[in-house]
Amino acid sequence: MYRWNGWGDEQVDMPLPEAAAEMLNELVGSTAPGPACTKEELLSRIPESRIRQPISLVSTEPEERLLHSYGQSFPDWVGFRFGSISRFPDAVAYPGTTDEIKDILAFAEKENAVVIPYGGGTSVVGHLDVPDIDRPVVSLSLERLNRLLDINPYNRLASFEPGVRGPHLEAQLKTHGYTLGHYPQSFEQSTLGGWVTTRSSGHQSLYYGRIEDLFAGGRLITAKGDLQLPPYPASAAGPDIRQIVLGSEGRMGVLADTQVIITEIPASDDVYGVFFPSWDKAVDAVRSLVGAGLPLSMIRLSNPVETMTNLIIAGHEKQIALLKHYLRLRGLFDNTYCMALIGLIGSRKNAHTGWRHTRDIIKQYNGVAVGKSMGNAWKKNRFLAPYLRNILWDYGYGVDTLETAINWDNVRPTMAAIESAISSALSEKKESVHVFSHLSHVYTSGSSIYTTYVYRLAETAEETMDRWQLLKSRASQAIVNAGGTISHQHGVGTDHKPYLSAEKGQLGVDLLNQIWSFSDPDMRMNPGKLS
Ligand SMILES: Cc1cc2nc3c(=O)[nH]c(=O)nc-3n(C[C@H](O)[C@H](O)[C@H](O)COP(=O)(O)OP(=O)(O)OC[C@H]3O[C@@H](n4cnc5c(N)ncnc54)[C@H](O)[C@@H]3O)c2cc1C
The missing domain is CATH 3.40.462.40 (FAD-linked oxidase, cap domain/gating helix)
Known part of the structure; x- marks a missing residue:
């Protein structure tokens, strides 16, 4: 069982050594335990569903709606721990086949609802935020779609349903002597469909490649019909449409069966x-x-x-x-x-x-x-490090991470600029921040920079969010000023949206919007993201 209001398996805890608690006390300051709103309190606040006629694959149960209303971003944590979360999907749909995904999209059309595909719920940048709109919102959970559909060792290809989580995917390949080799830190909970649609990167990407190197093809269910993506080993037939599906964040449609390149388990x-x-x-x-x-x-x-x-x-x-x-x-x-x-x-x-x-x-x-x-x-x-988020919150500390990638000649100044922006962001509030970084993924021409920061939670959700906004915006601006990408691996979601045009240019953003409005003319699929 996963924690409903924190990270990971309920049975797993990561203790904070005394010396680490002392270090934080000294560097960041003493704290009172962070708040922990109860599930009952949150459930009591869920408004009536706007869905008029639910069908059999669709639940309007308050608990299902609560559990699909957030991911793992810092604002998500503030929402479920302080109890300040205010928007919930009106229903959660659980398709078990590709045809049922289509049934859900047809149902959403009838209800004039919008649909947010929900993989493992591990987004750290607000991909799953429920929009504030005058239409019902359906969270489309892919959890039942987790099977290995086909494996072709000769071609080194395997096809999976999109909701398969990391451990289950690897276990199914291991019985054949193969691996995908994609190990993001969220491996335990995140899904293949989520990896593809957020352009994820795993620990060993230097050997296996990022998900865009592993994603061979599949099928995207769009409002305009099925987009087939054949697994050509290479093609010069114009731009590769797989590259548009990669990182589409649910905006273009639902990724259904997904083909990936597999590797013999190395000796x-x-x-x-x-x-x-x-x-x-x-x-x-x-x-x-x-x-x-x-x-x-x-x-x-x-x-x-x-x-x-x-x-x-x-x-x-x-x-x-x-x-x-x-x-x-x-x-x-x-x-x-x-x-x-x-x-x-x-x-x-x-x-x-x-x-x-x-x-x-x-x-x-x-x-x-x-x-x-x-x-x-x-x-x-x-995979244990993220469990520290739970214990740090209990101590009264907020922790968040951000990441970029940049060419080698800019790695050192960019890391220094990000850390300096973060360390000084709360000085007017007389709050200290503990900040540190590593290079997590390296490339021929440059590297990613992954920065973690720890600071004190405030007494209220508003002030805690205020601190986070300052930290996030100053660091993001430092990234943009340095010419780094606004995200090396976490995606855009809600949190990086203000910085998208700095990276793509307005023409690039307009081009993306044209693609979404063609594939999704009714703005049904995760609207408001990537625009
Ligand atoms: C502790 C922690 C560590 C992390 N470490 C890493 C890391 O090392 N590397 C990394 O890349 N990321 C990391 N992340 C971020 C996150 O795990 C990735 O973005 C991941 O790819 C999201 O997958 P998911 O299945 O949880 O997707 P979700 O969070 O459920 O969804 C993310 C987005 O993808 C869309 N989506 C999901 N499935 C589909 C589908 N089948 N069709 C269409 N759209 C879909 C959703 O609509 C949403 O917009 C981490 C997150 C956490 C909480």
């Missing part, structure tokens, strides 16, 4: 821990590694503040003290060194040789490799 898949003496050296080392043609699966490079924060959050004080002692002996000092996790993947021989070459490059930048134990710990706990 070797290891992650090594490496420390670099400074951020400058570390960024240069990573850039060199990416250009060296190595069998890398991932590079995740934390800046000094994130390195320090992660070591404290990890607990294990004695082992960390030994590690720090060892690093000092090797000439690396606290508060300047940066930790990298570097993955090598493929046949045992290639991965082994690849690691030897990787180590040679690391040495050129005075990096110190510390073996596989940190990498193994990361692999074991890789």
Whole structure:
């Protein structure tokens, strides 16, 4: 069972080590526990449904409507934890076949309702926000559509229903010896359809590719009919329409059966821990590694503040003290060194040789490799970090993340500008913010920058949102000013919408709007997004 008002499996908790609580107390300030509105309180506020004649696949039960009224963005959290959420879908539909998706769209047309496709509900940028409009809103849950439809190992293709979540998808491929290799941090809850329609990126994208490299084709159900997307390995027949479906955020239609490229499960898949003496050296080392043609699966490079924060959050004080002692002996000092996790993947021989070459490059930048134990710990706990959001809220801290991507020559100034914008955003309110970053996905020409910030919740939803707005808008403006993309992986949704035209230009936004108004003339599909 997933938590209704937080992240993840109800049975899983991530404790906050005492040292981490002390660090936050010192850096951000003391707090009172964050509010936790009850489900009953929220249920009592749900207005009557505007649906006139529900059909059998459609529920107007208040609890279903509540659970489909938000995702996982910070404003969503404020809504369900403070109880300030005010808009709910009028109904939730549960199709079990593609034909039933069409039945729901026909039903929505009859009711003059709008439809929001709902995958795993893990959007962190307000994709699932219920619009404030004078029409009923139907959340179209894809949870029943989670089967493997076909696998063709010869072509390395598999076809799934769109609502399949990460663990179920991988388990179904594993029985055939294959993997998709797409592991976003939200893997446990997010779905294949959601990944495609938000242009998601997984931990090991350096080897497997982002979702746009893995999405081979499928079928989009639109108001104008079915859009077939054949899985050509390549095509020069004009612009690739799959690229428009990727990132369409429910605006163009419902992605039904989805074909993906699969890979034989590699024999070797290891992650090594490496420390670099400074951020400058570390960024240069990573850039060199990416250009060296190595069998890398991932590079995740934390800046000094994130390195320090992660070591404290990890607990294990004695082992960390030994590690720090060892690093000092090797000439690396606290508060300047940066930790990298570097993955090598493929046949045992290639991965082994690849690691030897990787180590040679690391040495050129005075990096110190510390073996596989940190990498193994990361692999074991890789999906646990988001559970910290639950405990931090209980302590009275809000935590949010944002991300961009930019060319190598701008990585350092952009990260500095984002962090500076965030650290100073609440100074007029005399509030401190703990901010840190890492490079999470690296490319030949540049890198993503992923920034986390922790600050104090206020007593009211309004003031907490005010703080968040300041943090989000100052950081987003810093990204835009630096020439970075407004999102490397989370998408646009509601939260990034004000910055879309800075990236696409007004002509680009107009072009997108023309596509949506052609495929969805009645503004039925997730209206207001991507426009
Ligand atoms: C803790 C946490 C960690 C995260 N880590 C990552 C990460 O590492 N990488 C990353 O890329 N993202 C990450 N995200 C963001 C989020 O998980 C992704 O955006 C994900 O792709 C959303 O998938 P979903 O199934 O939950 O979609 P939802 O949140 O349900 O929907 C997102 C959007 O997709 C549309 N949609 C969903 N399914 C369909 C469909 N079948 N047809 C048409 N439209 C559809 C919805 O209408 C909506 O506009 C994270 C989120 C959280 C909460």
